[in-house]
Structures are given as C-alpha cells and as structure tokens.
Amino acid sequence: MKRKILALLLGVAMAVTAAGCKGSDDAAAGTGKATADAAEKGNDADATGAGEDKPETVxxxxAVGGSNEQAFTDVVTAAADLFNAGNDFNAKIELExxxxxQYKTKLATLMTQNDVTDIFFTWEAGFMEDYVNSGKVYSLSEGLNAxxxxxxxxxxxxxDAVTFDSQIYAVPMGQAIVPVYYNTQMFMDNNVEVPTTWEEFMNAVKTFKDAGVVPVSMACQDAWVPGQLLLELSGxxxxxxxxxxxxxxxTTWDDPxxxxxxxxLQEMVTAGAFPESFLGLAYDEGRSLFxxxxxxxxxxxxxxTSAVIEGMGGTDHIGVFLLPAKNPEYGDVxxxxxxxxxxxxxxxxxxxAAMAFLKxxxxxxxxxxxxxxxxxxxxTNLQIDESKVDPVTAQIxxxxxxxxxxxxxxxRQFGANVGGEFNNISLAIAGGKDAKEQFTALQKYAEQEAEQ
Structure with a gap:
C-alpha cells in the first residue's frame, strides 16, 4: 500500500510539473500555488513562476525516522518529492x-555549533525552550497568523507547548497517546478480559506469568521507556x-x-510483569518480543502502531486499551x-520555502x-472516513x-537535563533501587541545575 501511495504522489507531482505549477492549495492538485500561499508573509513574488529566475536553494x-517508522518516512519522502517537483521558490528539500x-545527540551538537539544519524535528516544551531562548529557532507566528x-x-x-513569549516555534503533524497494545488471541486462550482496574491488570499479569507467557514487553535500554511508564503510573x-x-x-521531586x-513500578517488577532481561533490552527488541x-x-x-501491525502481519490479533489507573478517579489522566x-x-x-513545506x-x-x-x-481537524483506517487505529x-x-x-517538559534524569532514576527504580532515595537524589539534582 505504501508503494502505491508513493507512486500516486509522484505521479501527481509529474502532472503538476507538466501543468506549469498552476495547482490549488490541494496537495493532490499541485504545490505551486500552495507552497507560495503557505509562507505568505507579504511576499509579492509571482506565484506562477517567480522561482524560475532564482538560484536553487537546497x-x-x-528528523527522527528510525526502523520503527518506515511508514512515516515514506509519507514525508513522498511529500518532499511532490514539493521538489514544482514550487515557486526554486527550492529543493533534502531529507536526513x-x-x-542518535538524533538527540546530533541536534544538540549542531545547536552548540550554531549550525542546525534548515528544517528540523523537535520535541515540545522544555526540550526546545533553550534552543528558542538562544535565538536558534525562527518564529512561525507571523506566517501562520497571516x-x-x-x-x-x-x-x-x-x-500551546511550542509557544514561548506568545510566539509559535514549531508545527506538528500529529498527536500521540500511549495505549497498551495486547494480543487478543493470547487473552482469549488464557481467559483474560481487558482490564479496566489496576487490580484486574495485575491479575492479568499473574495469569500470563503463571502460563509461562511474558505479561508485558518492556525494553529499558533507553531510559525514556521506563520513564514513560513511570509517568503514566503517576497519573x-x-x-x-x-x-x-x-x-x-x-511541590518537589521527593513528593510522597x-x-x-x-x-x-516495582510492584510490577516483583510480580514478574517484564521479561527477565528487560533492563538490557533495546527498543526494537521490546517491540519484537510482542x-x-x-x-x-x-x-x-x-x-x-504501524510497526506493530507490520510486525504482527496484520491487525487480526491486536487490540488496545489504556493502562488502568491505580485510583479509579484518575482514569482520564x-x-x-x-x-x-x-x-x-x-x-x-x-x-x-521552509514554511511552505511545513504547510x-x-x-x-x-x-x-x-x-x-x-x-x-x-x-489537524481533518475528518476522515473511519472505513479508511485499520481497526487498530480506529480503536486508538x-x-x-x-x-x-x-x-x-x-x-520534553523539563528538557534533557532534569527530564533526562527523571528517566534515569525511573530505570534505577525498575532495577530495584529505593524509590524514595532516587526521587530525593533527583530533587537535589534539580536544585543544582536551577542554581547554574
């Protein structure tokens, strides 16, 4: 299906070129006028060919486009091909x-060298705030508001999370939640119902453990994975x-x-929720285990989602639910x-041109x-026919x-230092370190960072 979509977009792109970039804002009809409109900030260039006299800009x-995100990289690649086939800025997008x-390290290095790429992937809130405050990121507010x-x-x-001093600094393609993917056949074979309470969830863990099945795939080689679970549990x-x-x-990090x-989190570890080697499992290995x-x-x-579906060979045995709250009153957090x-x-x-591609x-x-x-x-507020999406996405x-x-x-909220340390102590707690001592250490670290 991905190949068909890529072929479709490329075919559209060639049609746009043949038509002399006279399309509308609709991406399927062409990007010539669309890309000009996308970045309109008082630009008076001729929308039908002003770029022809300009030197090409690369x-x-x-961006992040790991092994689990082939479907996403295919969509962006097709969009770049469409943009490159005809735009009014004589600009070309090159993808990395x-x-x-690897990306986090690369981005931090380029920011330090004041040599970041033209368009770059980012995370919200505290992750990008320092980059904004240091003048490395261009405000998109004028273009968006116009x-x-x-x-x-x-x-x-x-x-909201990418607005600083009333200026917008990034544009999102999507939104995300963190469900629990589950094997519907395994649940059926072990007479387990989808849990709606914490007690039911822990009972499901025990049932699968007793049956010789790994209850929950968890790969903690990257500390953000246990950090994500700990945050979800806190809600x-x-x-x-x-x-x-x-x-x-x-409040402070050592809050009871x-x-x-x-x-x-340690209750889950003690109950045998995770595979024995979970502390050293790589991210892809965690998904593959499921x-x-x-x-x-x-x-x-x-x-x-797409990597899970591809790995399972389809949607037949995949369901999703939200992790039940320890306290039922917080079930919507x-x-x-x-x-x-x-x-x-x-x-x-x-x-x-960069803003035109974002549009x-x-x-x-x-x-x-x-x-x-x-x-x-x-x-976006796009209304899509539910019949076009797979059953797992429809559930999500x-x-x-x-x-x-x-x-x-x-x-993301606190950035790489304090936020990263939250992830590190989450890993330590999962590994058996005392939770109170770890959060006390995190509070001391946060205080030291605040003094710098």
Whole structure:
C-alpha cells in the first residue's frame, strides 16, 4: 500500500510539473500555488513562476525516522518529492533520517555549533525552550497568523507547548497517546478480559506469568521507556494535580506521591510483569518480543502502531486499551502529546520555502495518508472516513477521546537535563533501587541545575 501511495504522489507531482505549477492549495492538485500561499508573509513574488529566475536553494530537513517508522518516512519522502517537483521558490528539500537517541545527540551538537539544519524535528516544551531562548529557532507566528486557512487546519491547543513569549516555534503533524497494545488471541486462550482496574491488570499479569507467557514487553535500554511508564503510573496514582504541581514548582521531586508511583513500578517488577532481561533490552527488541507473540502486552506510544501491525502481519490479533489507573478517579489522566514537530532554523536562508513545506505536511491529502499509512493521530481537524483506517487505529481514535487530562513526557517538559534524569532514576527504580532515595537524589539534582 505504501508503494502505491508513493507512486500516486509522484505521479501527481509529474502532472503538476507538466501543468506549469498552476495547482490549488490541494496537495493532490499541485504545490505551486500552495507552497507560495503557505509562507505568505507579504511576499509579492509571482506565484506562477517567480522561482524560475532564482538560484536553487537546497533546504536540509533533519528528523527522527528510525526502523520503527518506515511508514512515516515514506509519507514525508513522498511529500518532499511532490514539493521538489514544482514550487515557486526554486527550492529543493533534502531529507536526513536518524534513530531517536542518535538524533538527540546530533541536534544538540549542531545547536552548540550554531549550525542546525534548515528544517528540523523537535520535541515540545522544555526540550526546545533553550534552543528558542538562544535565538536558534525562527518564529512561525507571523506566517501562520497571516494564513488563516493554514492556521485553521489545526486542533485547538496543539501549539500551546511550542509557544514561548506568545510566539509559535514549531508545527506538528500529529498527536500521540500511549495505549497498551495486547494480543487478543493470547487473552482469549488464557481467559483474560481487558482490564479496566489496576487490580484486574495485575491479575492479568499473574495469569500470563503463571502460563509461562511474558505479561508485558518492556525494553529499558533507553531510559525514556521506563520513564514513560513511570509517568503514566503517576497519573493513575496521583492524577494531573501531581504533574501540575511539579511543573509550577508547588511541590518537589521527593513528593510522597512520586515515591508511591515508583513503588507501583516495582510492584510490577516483583510480580514478574517484564521479561527477565528487560533492563538490557533495546527498543526494537521490546517491540519484537510482542510482535513475535512472546509477550501478551506492550505499552508504547501510537508512533509505534504501524510497526506493530507490520510486525504482527496484520491487525487480526491486536487490540488496545489504556493502562488502568491505580485510583479509579484518575482514569482520564494519561500521557498525550503533540507529535512530529518541525521547526525552522533562524539561519535558514529561505524561510518562506521552509514554511511552505511545513504547510504541505499539514495539507489534508498528506494528513490523510499520514493517518492511514502510519496509524497516526492527526494534529489537524481533518475528518476522515473511519472505513479508511485499520481497526487498530480506529480503536486508538476512540481511546484518544478518553484522555481528558494530558501528561507531557518529562524529558520534553523539563528538557534533557532534569527530564533526562527523571528517566534515569525511573530505570534505577525498575532495577530495584529505593524509590524514595532516587526521587530525593533527583530533587537535589534539580536544585543544582536551577542554581547554574
């Protein structure tokens, strides 16, 4: 299916070129006028051929596109091919893809050298705030506000976490939640119902453990994975209030509610929820443990949906549910975030063209393919026929409506230092370290960072 979509877009691109870039804003009809409109900031260039007299500009686009995201990279590649086939800026997009941790290191290095690429993938909140404050990121507000059609595509609130001093600095393609993928056949074979309470969830863990099946696939080689689970557990144990209190400084990291959350994680470890080697398992190995049907459940963000489906050879034995809350009153508190965020470097020499490409990524045609091919949740208000999406994605869309209070991943909210250390102590707690001591150490670390 992915090949058909790529072929379709490339075919459209050639048709656009033959037509002299006279298309409308619709991506399927052409990008000539669309890309000019996308970055309209008082630009008076002739939308039908002003770029012909300009020297070609090569815009480097750098992003996370790991082995689990082939469907996503295919969609963006097709969009880049479409853009490159005809635009009014005589600009060309060149794509660079990196694995997650490799990308973080690469981006930090380029930012330090003041040499970041023209368009780059980012995460929200504290992760990008330092880059914004250091003047490395271009404000997109003027272009967005001048283009009501573009701005009007997006869901309410998607720019909140990328707005600093009233300026928007990144545009999202999607949104994400963190469901638990489960093997419906394994559940049936072991007479396990989808759990709706914490007690039912832990009973399911015991049932699978007793049956010789790994209950929950968890791969902790990358510390953000246990950090993500610990954050999800905190929402179910103490609600959104705890998250808000730590963000606003009303409480500290050694808050007893965080200690309780750490003990919940250790309860799962003690119950044998995870594979024996979970502390050293790589991210892809964790997914493979589930897709090879050696584990019954796999808690992971919806960015993994297409890879899970591909690994399972289809959707027949895949279901999804939200991790039950320890305290039922907090059942609507879960991790939720904007996804696939892209920003423009302040050093970019053709910002209008860069913004035009960002607009193309939010085009309804591209967004529909993003949803259908990637099993993704859109950041736009696109209404899509549910029959076009796979059954797993359709279930996830329903689950998204149950997330009323969102938790932002800590390494995004607080950035790589304090947020990264939250992930590190989550790994330590999963490995058996005392939860109270670890959160006390995190508080001391946060205080030291605040003094610098």
């Amino acid at each position: 815009l480097t686009f750098m 893809w990196y694995e997650n941790e 283009d009501s059609e573009w701005m009007g595509r997006f869901n309410d609130g998607v720019f 179910g144990a103490a609600g959104k209030e705890l998250f808000d209190d730590i963000v606003t400084g009303k 509610r965080y200690v309780e959350t750490g003990e919940l 897709t090879s049907q050696k584990a019954a459940m796999y808690p992971m963000g919806t960015w993994d 879960h991790i939720a975030s904007v996804e696939k965020l892209f920003a423009v470097s302040e050093k970019c020499e053709n910002k209008e 193309l990524l939010s085009d309804p045609k591209i967004q529909e393919k993003y949803i259908v091919d990637c099993g993704a949740l859109s950041a 869309m329903k689950l998204q409506g149950q997330v009323k209070k969102a938790l932002t991943p800590m390494d």
